[in-house]
Structures are given as C-alpha cells and as structure tokens.
Amino acid sequence: TRQIKLAVIPGDGIGPEVITEANKVLDAVLVGTDVAIERTHFSLGAARYLETGDTLTDEDLDAIKQNDVILLGAVGGAPGDPRLANANIERGLLLKLRFSLDHYANVRPSILLPGESSPLSNPGDVDFVVVREGTEGPYVGNGGAIRAGTPHEIANEVSINTAHGVDRVVRYAFELAQSRPAKKLTLVHKTNVLVFAGALWKRHVDAVAAQYPDVTVDYLHVDAATIFLVTDPARFDVIVTDNLFGDILTDLAGAISGGIGLAASGNINPDGDFPSMFEPVHGSAPDIAGQQKADPSAAILSVAMMLDHLGLPEQAAQIRDAVAADVAERNGQASRTSEIGDRIAQRITASVTQRA
Amino acid sequence: TRQIKLAVIPGDGIGPEVITEANKVLDAVLVGTDVAIERTHFSLGAARYLETGDTLTDEDLDAIKQNDVILLGAVGGAPGDPRLANANIERGLLLKLRFSLDHYANVRPSILLPGESSPLSNPGDVDFVVVREGTEGPYVGNGGAIRAGTPHEIANEVSINTAHGVDRVVRYAFELAQSRPAKKLTLVHKTNVLVFAGALWKRHVDAVAAQYPDVTVDYLHVDAATIFLVTDPARFDVIVTDNLFGDILTDLAGAISGGIGLAASGNINPDGDFPSMFEPVHGSAPDIAGQQKADPSAAILSVAMMLDHLGLPEQAAQIRDAVAADVAERNGQASRTSEIGDRIAQRITASVTQRA
Ligand SMILES: CC(C)[C@H](C(=O)O)[C@@H](O)C(=O)O
Ligand SMILES: CC(C)[C@H](C(=O)O)[C@@H](O)C(=O)O
Numbered sequence: 001t002r003q004i005k006l007a008v009i010p011g012d013g014i015g016p017e018v019i020t021e022a023n024k025v026l027d028a029v030l031v032g033t034d035v036a037i038e039r040t041h042f043s044l045g046a047a048r049y050l051e052t053g054d055t056l057t058d059e060d061l062d063a064i065k066q067n068d069v070i071l072l073g074a075v076g077g078a079p080g081d082p083r084l085a086n087a088n089i090e091r092g093l094l095l096k097l098r099f100s101l102d103h104y105a106n107v108r109p110s111i112l113l114p115g116e117s118s119p120l121s122n123p124g125d126v127d128f129v130v131v132r133e134g135t136e137g138p139y140v141g142n143g144g145a146i147r148a149g150t151p152h153e154i155a156n157e158v159s160i161n162t163a164h165g166v167d168r169v170v171r172y173a174f175e176l177a178q179s180r181p182a183k184k185l186t187l188v189h190k191t192n193v194l195v196f197a198g199a200l201w202k203r204h205v206d207a208v209a210a211q212y213p214d215v216t217v218d219y220l221h222v223d224a225a226t227i228f229l230v231t232d233p234a235r236f237d238v239i240v241t242d243n244l245f246g247d248i249l250t251d252l253a254g255a256i257s258g259g260i261g262l263a264a265s266g267n268i269n270p271d272g273d274f275p276s277m278f279e280p281v282h283g284s285a286p287d288i289a290g291q292q293k294a295d296p297s298a299a300i301l302s303v304a305m306m307l308d309h310l311g312l313p314e315q316a317a318q319i320r321d322a323v324a325a326d327v328a329e330r331n332g333q334a335s336r337t338s339e340i341g342d343r344i345a346q347r348i349t350a351s352v353t354q355r356a
Numbered sequence: 357t358r359q360i361k362l363a364v365i366p367g368d369g370i371g372p373e374v375i376t377e378a379n380k381v382l383d384a385v386l387v388g389t390d391v392a393i394e395r396t397h398f399s400l401g402a403a404r405y406l407e408t409g410d411t412l413t414d415e416d417l418d419a420i421k422q423n424d425v426i427l428l429g430a431v432g433g434a435p436g437d438p439r440l441a442n443a444n445i446e447r448g449l450l451l452k453l454r455f456s457l458d459h460y461a462n463v464r465p466s467i468l469l470p471g472e473s474s475p476l477s478n479p480g481d482v483d484f485v486v487v488r489e490g491t492e493g494p495y496v497g498n499g500g501a502i503r504a505g506t507p508h509e510i511a512n513e514v515s516i517n518t519a520h521g522v523d524r525v526v527r528y529a530f531e532l533a534q535s536r537p538a539k540k541l542t543l544v545h546k547t548n549v550l551v552f553a554g555a556l557w558k559r560h561v562d563a564v565a566a567q568y569p570d571v572t573v574d575y576l577h578v579d580a581a582t583i584f585l586v587t588d589p590a591r592f593d594v595i596v597t598d599n600l601f602g603d604i605l606t607d608l609a610g611a612i613s614g615g616i617g618l619a620a621s622g623n624i625n626p627d628g629d630f631p632s633m634f635e636p637v638h639g640s641a642p643d644i645a646g647q648q649k650a651d652p653s654a655a656i657l658s659v660a661m662m663l664d665h666l667g668l669p670e671q672a673a674q675i676r677d678a679v680a681a682d683v684a685e686r687n688g689q690a691s692r693t694s695e696i697g698d699r700i701a702q703r704i705t706a707s708v709t710q711r712a
Contacts, residue, residue, distance in 0.1 A: 076548075079575075088548060088551060090548040090549065091548065091549065091551065095549070119476050119477065119478070119586045119587050120475050120476060120477065120586070121475065121476065121477035122475070138494075138513075138515070138549070138550060139549055141551075143550065143551065143552035143553065144552055145552045145555070145556065147519075148555075148556075149559070150519065151519050151520065151523075152518075152519060152520075153518065153519040153556055154516065154517070154518050154519075155517045155518075155552040155553045155555065155556040156514055156515060156516055156517070156552065156553075157494075157514070157515040157517075157550045157552060157553045158512055158513070158514050158515075159494070159512060159513040159514075159515070160510065160512055161510070161511045161512070161513075162508075162509065162510050162511075163503075163506065163507050163508060163509035163510075164507065164508075167507070190600070190603075192432075192444060192446040192447065193446065193447065193451070193494070193495055193600075193603075194494060194499065194513045195444060195447065195497075195499065196499035196500055196501045196511040196512065196513060197499065197511045197512070197513045199501070199504075199511065200501065200504075200509055200511040203505070219435075222603075222604055223603050223604050223606075223607035223608075224607060226582065226604055226607050226608040226611065227607050227608065227610070227611040227616065229608075230475045230476070230586060230608065230611050230612060231475050231611055231615075244546070244549075247546075247549075247578075247579050248578055248579050248582055248604060250579075251579035251580060251582050251583050252579075252582040252583065252585075252586065252608070254583070255582065255583040255586050255587055256586060259587075260583060
C-alpha cells in the first residue's frame with residue numbers, strides 16, 4: 001500500500017462544504033487501488049483566529065510540512081466583520097502558506113467543458129493554463145506607509161522580482177507548453193510601464209525559449225490580454241505571468257470558462273522541497289456559507305490536479321471525466337453541494353465497477 | 357469669437373489617420389458657432405524619435421502647455437523595431453505628458469450603443485465610467501534593478517500612493533457619480549494583498565463617502581471586478597481605481613462594450629493648471645497603419661469629451677448622437693477610416709442645417 005499524507009484545510013465560509021465533497025470523491029476514486037490516504041485536519045482561518053487570535057503558527061506550519069500534499073477549501077471571514085478588521089487572513093494564512101512552502105508555480109487551467117455556459121456568445125475552444133508566479137512580485141508584502149491617516153500620507157508597495165524566481169517559473173511554463181498539443185506560450189506583463197520587472201521577465205522568456213525551439217512564444221501586455229480573453233480565448237495555450245497579473249487573469253479566465261465554480265488550481269513546489277497545495281480559485285463566499293449552495297466542482301477538480309501531481313493520472317482522469325459528464329447533464333440547473341458531490345462520486349464508483 | 361488653442365499630437369501608426377477624422381468632425385460641429393480652433397501640430401512619437409532621437413523635450417512640453425486642450429492619436433512604433441529597442445516612447449512621451457500635466461483623472465466611459473456588438477451574449481445595459489488615477493501608483497517609474505542580466509538580478513517596481521493623489525481623484529469620482537442617475541461608486545483595488553496602498557484608498561473613499569450621502573458605495577477586489585465586467589457589467593456606474601488596475605479594467609471594459617474602436621478617454625487636470633488631453637484608449641496598431649482600416653470613432657468620441665470639458669455640451673452631444681446613429685447603421689460592416697469620418701461629419705452638418 002502506498003501511504004499519502006494529506007493535510008486538509010477546509011477554512012472558512014463555503015470551504016468546509018466543498019472540501020467534504022472533494023474528500024468524498026477522493027475516497028471514491030481510490031477504492032480498489034493500493035493508495036491509502038492519511039488525513040490530518042487543520043482548523044485554520046477566520047474561525048480559528050476569532051477563537052485563539054492565531055492565523056498560522058510555526059507549529060501549524062511545521063505540522064503541515066509533514067504531509068505530502070495539502071487540500072485547501074477557502075479562507076476569509078465576512079468582509080464587514082469588525083472583529084476581523086485587523087486580521088489579514090489572506091496574507092497571514094493563504095499567502096503565508098504559498099510563500100513558506102515555496103509554491104512558485106501557481107497553475108490554473110481553464111477549460112470550457114461541453115454543457116458549461118460562458119458569458120461569451122462565441123467562446124470557441126477554450127483550453128489553456130495560466131502559470132502564475134506564486135512567491136514574489138507585488139505579493140511580497142514589502143510595503144509601508146508614513147504619516148498614515150494624515151493629508152501627507154505616502155503608502156508604497158514594492159514589487160520584488162528576481163532572476164531566480166522568474167527563471168524557474170518560466171522553465172516550468174515552457175515544460176508544460178512543450179507537453180501540450182498546441183505548444184504555445186504567451187508571456188503577459190506590462191513591459192512598457194514596469195520596465196525593470198518587465199525586462200527581467202522578457203529576458204528570461206527569451207533565454208529559455210532558445211532551449212524549447214518547438215514552443216511558439218508570444219507576448220501581450222496585460223491590458224491587451226484581457227481583451228483577447230473575451231474576444232478570442234481560444235488563442236491561448238500556456239500563459240506565464242507575474243503574481244498580480246496572474247491573480248487578475250485567472251479570475252477572468254474562470255469567468256469566461258464556465259464560471260469560478262469550476263476553476264481549480266495547484267500551488268506547486270516543483271522541486272518537491274515542500275508539499276504542494278491544491279485549492280479552488282474561488283473564495284470563501286461567506287454570504288452563501290452553510291447553505292449547500294456552493295458548487296464543489298472546483299474543489300473536486302483540484303483533487304484531480306493533486307492526483308496528477310502525486311503520479312496518479314488514471315485516477316485524476318476518472319475525476320475529470322466524471323465532472324465533465326456531470327456538467328454536461330446539469331443543463332445549467334443548480335443542485336445542493338452534497339448532491340453534486342454524491343453524483344460525481346457515484347459516477348466514479350459506477351465506472352470503476354463497470355471496468356472491473 | 358471664442359478662441360480655443362488646440363495642441364494636436366497625431367503620433368504613430370493609425371494615430372494620424374484617426375486624428376484626421378477627429379479634426380474633420382470637430383470642424384463640422386463648430387460650423388455656425390462662435391468658437392474658433394487654433395491648432396498647433398506636434399510631431400511626436402516613434403517617427404520623430406527615429407529622426408532626431410528626441411521623445412519629448414522641455415521645449416515641446418512648454419509649447420504644449422500654451423494650449424487649452426490636447427488631442428492625441430496614439431503613440432508607439434512597431435514592437436519588434438530594433439531601432440526602438442532602447443526608446444520607451446510610452447513612458448517618455450505618453451506617460452510623461454500625463455505626469456507633467458498632472459492628469460490625475462483619467463476618465464474612460466464605457467457605453468454599449470444599440471447596434472454595437474459585444475462578445476458577451478447578454479451584456480445588459482452597459483453604461484459606466486472608469487475614473488483611473490493618472491499620476492501615481494505603479495506607473496511612477498520608480499523601479500530599478502541590480503545585477504541585471506546575471507542569475508542574481510533583482511528588479512523592483514515601487515508603487516507610490518499619496519493622500520494628496522488619492523483624495524483628489526476620489527473626490528472627482530464622487531462628483532461624477534453624484535451627477536449621474538445611478539449615483540453609484542465602486543472602489544476597485546486589492547486591499548487584501550496591497551495592504552498599505554489599499555488602506556489608503558479605502559480610508560479616503562470612506563471619508564469622502566460621508567460627504568456624498570446620496571452616492572451608494574461598494575468595493576471590489578480587482579480580480580472579482582473582472583468577473584463582474586463579463587457576467588454583469590450593468591452593475592457598474594462609476595469605478596474609481598488606481599493607475600494600473602484602471603489600465604487593465606478599461607481595456608476589458610472597451611472590449612465588452614463595442615470594442616476598443618469605440619473607447620474614448622480624457623486625461624483630465626480638473627484644477628485647470630494644465631491643458632487636459634483627450635485620446636482614444638486604443639494603441640497605434642502599427643500592423644494596420646496607413647491602410648485606412650482603423651475605426652476613428654474612439655478618436656471622434658474623444659473630441660466629444662473634449663468639447664464637454666471645454667463647456668460645449670451641445671456640440672459634444674451632437675457628435676455622440678452622430679456616432680451612435682452611424683454605429684446603429686453599420687451592422688457590423690467595416691468601412692474605410694475616412695468614410696466613417698465623412699459619414700459622421702455629414703450627419704452632423706445635416707442635423708445642424710435642419711435645425712437652423
Ligand atoms: C485571497 C487572495 C489573497 C488570493 C490571491 O490574491 O492570490 C485569491 O484571490 C486567489 O487568486 O487565490
Ligand atoms: C501605452 C500605455 C503606456 C498606456 C497605459 O498603460 O496607460 C495605454 O495602455 C493606455 O491605457 O492608455
């Protein structure tokens with residue numbers, strides 16, 4: 001038996017609900033395999049903060065690092081909650097995990113499945129992956145203010161970009177592009193304005209491109225990229241971009257390809273020094289929490305990415321097929337969170353039984 | 357007679373073509389009024405740089421400042437041109453103008469006219485304005501690199517945000533929101549990540565909101581804002597945002613509301629210390645330059661914004677009506693640049709004659 005240690009961080013809002021379904025599907029797909037999951041549950045997020053004042057302690061982080069992979073739901077309390085006014089759960093928990101665990105490749109696929117609706121009238125064949133840098137750029141938290149609250153306040157935010165950080169994610173993106181049929185890579189940045197960071201990105205893409213002669217490379221300014229995402233999303237294959245641009249582009253990408261309820265992601269540490277973390281792109285949606293209204297598909301598809309990462313592509317494909325089949329039958333009808341999870345798990349069980 | 361001094365900067369690529377039509381329409385709409393335009397033509401952009409090595413000299417800037425308003429086409433040479441490798445025309449010319457002339461309110465309306473096509477299948481009633489801060493944020497050019505070109509390179513970009521700069525553009529946006537039927541203002545930022553800049557923006561919006569009790573205020577993270585721009589753009593009325601987020605959102609906004617060929621903008625110095633500058637949102641599109649393929653409507657609508665700014669709302673409305681009528685009759689058919697300009701100018705002439 002292969003033992004896999006899984007850290008589960010359900011988090012806040014709809015996080016626990018979608019993670020319940022993701023775990024259900026994970027269990028279903030592993031029946032009859034020699035893989036056993038050993039789960040450790042971490043109670044982190046706004047609820048924990050309100051109880052203890054802690055966001056992510058060193059002990060938490062050490063315990064999480066003992067695992068092979070991490071599955072995360074969503075974090076963040078209700079936006080207006082005054083008790084959270086001074087807590088930044090996103091920075092203190094989610095970003096701290098990504099940075100501490102050196103998740104430098106934040107991988108976010110966008111596929112428009114048959115039956116999925118898109119706000120675009122003519123989306124075409126949408127199937128691309130955004131590789132978002134995850135450990136530097138404007139996300140480093142290197143900001144500050146002087147004279148805060150006065151008419152003379154100055155607030156700065158520093159985007160830090162390194163050859164080390166850019167080169168490794170660019171290489172990851174080229175490897176991915178080479179493994180895909182279209183073999184195309186688009187760098188998205190704003191080189192005409194952010195000239196220093198832009199030059200660094202451009203130089204590394206050009207240098208690595210020379211080692212991947214079969215990958216077609218192009219460049220778009222981030223503003224132009226948003227235009228193409230709504231006028232011709234099928235033009236994209238692999239996009240590589242900085243942390244902030246990636247944040248923006250992947251929400252837009254989710255919206256045009258079936259909605260954010262289907263957008264999965266992996267925060268990957270390709271070097272294997274730390275566990276990689278898989279999470280839906282959506283947030284904690286406190287307004288619908290506990291109501292069984294959330295679509296768990298994004299969390300379930302994140303489990304598929306996790307299985308691919310663990311070297312279990314067959315099981316990953318079973319999940320993807322089951323989600324695709326479920327989406328095709330939904331006809332835009334909403335279901336309860338647990339019903340969607342049940343249907344997908346049952347579909348997997350049925351197809352595995354059939355094959356056996 | 358009222359004399360208006362107009363600085364005309366046709367620029368590069370399709371800039372001169374669309375500016376020819378914009379001037380044609382401006383002349384047509386002023387026939388029979390007591391307004392006389394005194395134009396000064398400035399040859400600036402990639403062509404000038406290649407000839408003289410200059411982008412925007414102090415003398416140019418002084419001469420431009422002698423005018424009441426500026427009409428700009430587009431700037432930027434062919435992306436791959438090796439002779440421009442070390443010229444940053446965008447920073448050295450366009451951004452230098454915006455910064456030197458303190459264009460702190462970059463105003464970009466998005467209206468989906470009847471007959472205009474949108475990539476969205478169900479756009480709804482799109483009619484909003486993005487007020488983009490124009491003189492600070494990540495655009496300040498405060499970046500640098502050490503060890504450039506080595507594996508130890510670090511490239512930083514500093515976003516600078518001041519109470520002075522944020523407060524004035526927020527006030528401008530509230531004034532605008534109050535003047536519109538929906539009276540709604542949405543702040544777009546990324547306060548959960550860019551916590552210092554975000555806090556500054558949030559605090560000023562909250563403070564100014566107290567002085568505009570009839571304006572409804574909400575907040576969206578920039579990533580979420582891109583989702584709403586494709587799923588429910590009709591929810592927006594006035595958006596106020598930082599320089600970089602505004603750049604990204606307005607290209608997307610242009611794309612969903614009839615395309616970037618119709619997106620006009622004003623770089624406004626509301627204090628009147630310097631001439632304001634009006635320009636289409638689109639770029640110089642060197643690939644179609646000189647072929648009479650560009651749609652001059654965005655440039656023509658920028659003239660309408662200019663006339664509003666000059667206190668000539670009747671003439672501005674005449675231009676807008678004529679563009680709307682032309683768009684309604686186009687049926688998605690492309691025409692030559694000059695034909696579109698001719699049609700719109702003739703329509704204005706006819707309606708003015710009719711009324712007289
Ligand atoms: C919650 C937030 C910090 C996060 C981000 O900005 O990365 C989220 O938007 C995402 O895309 O995963
Ligand atoms: C050309 C470029 C510098 C400019 C910007 O980024 O502001 C353009 O994209 C715009 O939106 O006017």
